Amino acid sequence: MNAASRPWPIWLRALQVLGALWTVPNTLIGLLGGLAGLLGGAKMRWSGRDCAVVFDHWPWGPGGAITLGNVILHTGYDLGMCCRTYAHQAGWGVEPLIRLDDHERAHVYQYLVLGPLYLPVYLLCGGVSARNPFERAADHYARFGHGWWP
Template identity: 35%
Template sequence: MQAPVRRLASLAGMAWALPCTLVGALLGLPVLLAGGGVRRCGLAVEVYLHEGTAPAGSRAARLPFAAITLGQVIVGVSTAELDRLRLHEHVHVRQYLWFGPLFFVAYPLAGLVAALRGRGAHAGNAFERHAVRLSGAGPRDAA
């Protein structure tokens, strides 16, 4: 694809994912207000609560996830976790650029289908399997 067409396609994806990105920004706002930080990385904005590693026993360390992606916003418990999960979470960013607001329905539906097939709502989710395939590791495997 030629450069101008590629840029136009990229902008269209960003516009399509914008509602999801706004939800991600709303989720990231309390993290920032609690003293967290923000950095830009590729097509995403990463928001984190702790610089380095989250302290053992902290609320952030006890969350059921280390990072979550909403649109082009990735919210992580720490910069260390964001570094560890970057490739995986950026696959989700690209999924949002493709599916836009439909991802808010498609992802849980894929989890339901996986659970009904006995594969587990998260590990068996087609979007998670895609992210694992492209990144080489899932959130649990990357440790």
């Protein structure tokens, strides 16, 4: 059983609830985007494994997914799809494919820690790129099941 599939102890679940409250402003942005996506054919579901409301088949964007608090906006049909790591795509080396849901779950955890500070810190760290330590940590977590914090 890997770290991603183990149940959280009660004290950690309490911290998860506090983190979810801390990141409510980000979650509300995600919910607004997701609800708008419903008009374009998105499908909403709860993913307990990812601790997030997931909007599959979200109709806008270049493809892939974006996490906003406890919301994941996903342009595909299956968040469990395989994808390349940021480092692999940047040509920094050859790495095995990772699961997109595992990568996005790492971002959910990062939001639980930083709350409303996440987006500004994420952007200051390089935004959507292989340079960003948040993206590298999410890729690491998706590969190994631990190490979601940069």
